[in-house]
Amino acid sequence: MGAMSGTAVRAGRERPAAPARGIVVAVDGGGTxxxxxxxxETGAVVAHVRLGPSxxxxxxxxxxxSVVDEAVERVRTEAxxxxLLRVGVFLSGLDHEAEVAAYRARILPLPWFRGDDAVDAHLENDTFALLRTGTLAADAVAVVCGTGLNAIGVRADGATARFLAWGAVSGDWGGGTDLGTEALRLAARALDGRGPETxxxxxxxxxxxxPDLAALxxxxxxxxxxxxRLSELVPAVFAAAAEGDAxxxxxxxxxxxxxxxxAASAA
Structure with missing residues (x-):
């Protein structure tokens, strides 16, 4: 996981003075x-840290x-x-209510779980973070395509469309790992003559x-x-597609x- 590695980003060399009325921390965690x-309090970003996958x-x-806890503590230090008024945590992999409940139980003892404004940390799937980053519309859909693939749909009447997003077992395909795995399979078939050249x-x-495909x-x-790590092959796939490789x-x-x-199913 590499929880101890990461970067901190600040506007200047000196650490900024702590906002007098406190901060809100938001965490977005995925497979990369x-x-x-x-x-x-104005909504301005005063600190940013980036760590490994969570x-x-x-x-x-x-x-x-462990990664999320370090991220919260480090960004607070950078600020x-x-x-710490409130924390929001949005993670890939929290696709079922049982998973959310189990994760909440793990972060409940952490000192930042209940903010200084007496509100518990908000915990949700990362699709919600993407949705509200893109729009505040009452009727909206967002699709996350990163290491995996997931989507969320919300409606003004409160209805929500969600997916299990557990991979092939729940009918999913199309994230970075899937794309990389399929690219390797197709390349292997081209290498031994079972598939078209690529x-x-x-x-x-x-x-x-x-050095070569056989070694890989x-x-x-x-x-x-x-x-x-096969998701790391995706840039090569897109580059080849841009060059017209069939x-x-x-x-x-x-x-x-x-x-x-x-997206259509979630709408």
Whole structure:
């Protein structure tokens, strides 16, 4: 998880004075990174930190909590140690009410869970953060396409459309890991003649520091490269598609279809 690594971003060299009336902290965590920002009473961002991934997976919830906890504490420090009025945490992987309840129980003992304004931390799936970043409309849909794929739909009458977003078992395909995995499969088939030729055979190995496709396949098989890292192949897929590679174009079009289908279903 790399909870101890990260960056802090500030407007100037000196740490700013703590906002007198306190700060609100918002955390957005996914499968690649975790961003935390501190905002003053006017809504201005006064501090920002970025750490490693904090998406939620069965059996790894503790790792996620550690990253989120560090993100909250570090961004508060970067904001001058201001009173912490309220915290909002929006994480990929909180797709079911049972997952939200279990995660809430883990962060409940943390000192920032109840803010100085006596309001408990708000905990939700990261789709809600994207939705309200893009629009305040009462009827709206947002699709998150990062390491995974998910969507949220809300209506003025309070109705909400959500997805389990648990991967293939819940009918999902199209996130970065899916795209990278499929790119590797298609490149392998091109290499041995079972599939059409594609520049992906030579374009994707360098993305993971391997000299050729055979070495990449071998290292994934023997666990020297975690399958989660296949999402790092996505830029090569889009670059190949932009150059007109038929295999890469078809793969990107398939992903686009999944995004449109999910948005339409959530509407």
């Amino acid at each position: 990174k975790t961003d935390a920002v501190a905002l003053d 998406d939620v997976h069965p059996g790894r919830e503790g790792e996620s909590v 001058g140690g201001a009173p 520049v992906l055979t030579t374009a994707i190995p360098p993305r993971l520091g391997r 396949i071998e290292d994934v098989h023997f666990g020297r490269i975690r399958e989660e 295999v890469a174009c078809a793969l990107v079009q398939r992903q686009a279809g999944e995004i449109v289908g999910m």
